[in-house]
Each structure stands twice: as structure tokens, then as C-alpha cells.
Amino acid sequence: MKKTVRMIGNHFILAIVSLFIIIPVIWVFVNSIKASADILLEPLSFPREFAFHNYIRAWSEAGFGTGFINSVIVTLISVTLIVLVSAMAAYVLSRKKFRFRIAIQNTFLLGLMLPTFLAMAPLFLLMNDLHLVNTFHGLIMVYTAYSLSFTIFMLTAFFKQIPYSLEEAAIIDGCGPFTLFWKVMFPLAKPGLISAAIFNFVGIWNEYILALILINEEQFKTLPLKLANIMLVQQYHTDWGALYAGLVMSFIPVTIFYLIFQKRLIEGSTAGAVKE
Template sequence: MKKAAKMIQNHLFLVIVSMLIITPVIWVFANSVKSSAEILLEPLSLPKQFTFDNYIRAWSEAGFGTGFINSVIVTLISVTLIVVVSAMAAYVLSRKKFRFRVAIQNTFLMGLMLPTFLAMAPLFLLMNDLNLVNTFHGLIMVYIAYSLSFTIFMLIAFFNHIPHSLEEAAIIDGCGPFTLFWKVMFPLAKPGLISAAIFNFVGIWNEYILALILINEEQFKTLPLKLANIMMVQQYHTDWGALYAGLVMSFIPVTIFYLIFQKRLIEGSTAGSVKE
């Protein structure tokens, strides 16, 4: 009896938490298909008449189309390079024993302790001196640098739990270091790599501060910067429909990306249970 009551209590708690999470999302989507007048008159009601003019206006007039494409380019390139570079570094730090290995790991650990805000001023001055302000490759380089520490430590933990016997069998079969990593270890690490890719994708897609510091030309602005532009415009012109439409367009790609790789994310998160 107590077990059944506890189960009901747990399910009720989960339902309440789910409603708290889902309700704001439904509210934003509902307002994104309302007219501006209906949003102001009945902001909490469901739409009486659906209109997609807000999406058209946000995509074209507010520059969301350009921001969306820029975010896709920056995010995909950044995530790909972060995962590949971090996988190589994590493999070496996990499987190879050499001098200064611990010192190198501690160096990456210090990178996790450095708040982003402390590096804002020197970062901008450095990137400006290198003529990397208002460039995609400059922003991508910064995203990679900021994400390496977390991703490397995440993948080190994963590589530590891959059985050494698989690596030894590949070496006996004649695999060299390059083939061993790319043909054996890299595919085995796929669940962990996908988990790292998801975390980095969400973080970079929604990143605002670094993009704000390094990008000020409209043609290079990413989606969060375009969304901030719409919010600033609200001080002078009330176009709440475009704002809500922009919010929907900003979280849909992340949601789709997560739903596609949800199973892999769970596999990567439970990879520590693998034993040799």
C-alpha cells in the first residue's frame, strides 16, 4: 500500500513538473500565431484565428533568416571540430601513459574554472588585433577554445570505460595508431561523442555573450543576437508577434536535434556502467 502511494506521489510530482515546463512553451507558440492586437487583448488565451504572418515578418524583416543560417553554420562547424579534437585529446590522455599527462589534464581542468566574463575584455582586444572580430572563423575559434575543457573531460571518462582488450586485439591484428583510433576507438566512442555533440550544440546555439562581444555587423549576427534585436525594438514599436515567432524558431532546431539523438544521449550518459 505504501509502495503504491509512493508511486502515485512520484507520478503526480512528475506531472506537475512537466506542466510547469510545457505550459510556457505552449503559451509562446500560441502567441506566435496570434495577431498583435489579439496578443495585447488576450495574452493568456488560445488563438482564435491562426496567422503565420509573424513568422514571415520575423524571418524577412527582422533578419531571422540570416541569423538562422549564420547560427547553423557556426554551430555545426564548431560542434564538429570540438568533438573531433576533444576525442583525439581525450583518447591520448585516457589510454597513454606519458610524462606531464597529469599536468596537461590539470591545465584543462583550470579552463573549467575560468568564468567567461573574466576574459571578455582581453579576448576582444586579442581578437581585434588579429582581425578576427566580425568573422565566422573568429567566433568558431573562440567557441572551440571555451568548449574543449568540458568536452575533453567528458570523453576521458568515456574512454576510461572502453575495455583494453578491444584495443589490444586491434593491435595484434596489425592496426597502427592512426587506424586504431579512427577505425576502432572512435566508432566505439560514438555514444559518448553524440552526448558531447548534443551538449555543445545546445550551448553554442543559444550562446549570446561571446557573440555579442565579437559580432556587431548585421550580416554575421547569429540567432540569439537577432532575437535580442527584436526585443530591443519593442521599446519603440510593439511587434510581439514577431518576437514570439522568433522564440519558437530559436528552440525548434534544438528540440528536433535532441529528439533525434535522445537514445544516444542516454547511452552516452550511462556509459560509465561498462566494465572490462
């Protein structure tokens, strides 16, 4: 009886928390298909007529289309580089014993303690001297460098839980170092790699501070910068429908990405819980 009551209570709490998350999302979506006047006069009402032209106006006139494409390019390339580089580093740090291994691992951990705001001025000066301001490859390099510490720390745990017997069997079968990593260890760490990809995808897609520092030309601005720009413009030109449409466009890719790899993320969250 107590177990049933406890289970009902837990489900009730989870339902309440879910409502607090879902209701604001639904409210944003409803406002994205309302006229700007209706959003201001009747913010909690359903639309009297569907204003789907908000999305067209946001994509073309507000520049969300350019920001969306820029974010896709920067995010996909950055996440790919982060996962590949971090996987190689995490594999070596977790499976090999060599001099200064602990020192190198602790150096990466120190990167987690570096506040972004502390590096803003020197980062801009460095990137400006390298002529990497207002460039995609400059922003991608910064995103990759900033994300390596967390991703290496995360993937190290996944590589450690892979049984050593599989590695030894592959070596006996004649696998060299590169073949061993790419053909054996890399596929076995897939749950961890997908988990790392999801976390980095969400973080980079929504990142604002570093993009604000390094990008000031309209043609290179990512979606968060475009959203911030239209919010500033609202002071002079009230186009709330386009703003809400842009917000919907900003969280749809993240939602789709998560739904596609949701099962792998759950597998990855428990992969390190079992030892050989």
C-alpha cells in the first residue's frame, strides 16, 4: 500500500513538473501563429486566425533564415570535431599508461574551471590578431577548444568501462593501434559518443556570448545573435509574431536531434555503471 501511494505521489509530482515545462512551450508556439496586435492585447488567448506568415517574415525579413543556416553549419562541424578529437584523447588517457598522463588529464580538467567571461578580452585580441574574427572557422575553432575539456572528461568514463579483454582479443587478431581504435573501441563507445554529441549540440546551438564576441557582421551571425537582434529592434518596431516564430525555429532542431538519439542517450547515461 505504501509503495503504491509513493508511486502515485511520484507520478503526480512528475506530471506537475512536466506541465510547467510543456505549457510555456505551447504558449510560445501559439503566439508564433498570432498577429502581433493579438499577442499584446490577448496574450493568453488562442489565435482568431492563423498567421503562418510570421514564419515567412521571420525567415526572410528578420534574417532568421541566414542565422539558422549559419548555426547549422557551425554546430554540425563543431560537434563533429569535438567528438572525434575528444574520443581519441579520452581513449589514450583512459586505456594507456605513459609518463605525464595524470598531468595531462588534470590540465584538461582545469579547463572546466575557466569562466568564459574571464577569457573574453584576451580571446578577442588573439582571434583578431589571427584574422579569425567574423569567420566561421574561427568560431568553430573556439567552440571546439572550449568544449574539449568537458567532452574528454565525459568520454574517459565510457572508454574505461569497455572490457580490456575485447582490446586484447583485437590485438591478438592483428589489429594495429589505428585499426584497434577506429574498428573496435570507437564503435563500442557509441552510446557515450552520442551522449557527448547531444550535450555539445544543445550547448553550441544556443551559445551566445562567444558568438557575440567574435561575430559582428550580419552575414556570419548565428541564430542566437539574430534572436537577440530582433529583441532589441522590438523597441522601435513591434513584430512579436516574427519573434515568437524565430523562437520556435530555434528549439525545433534541438528537439528533433534529441528525439532521434533519445534511446542512445539513455543507454549512454547507464553505460558506465557496470564494471567488467
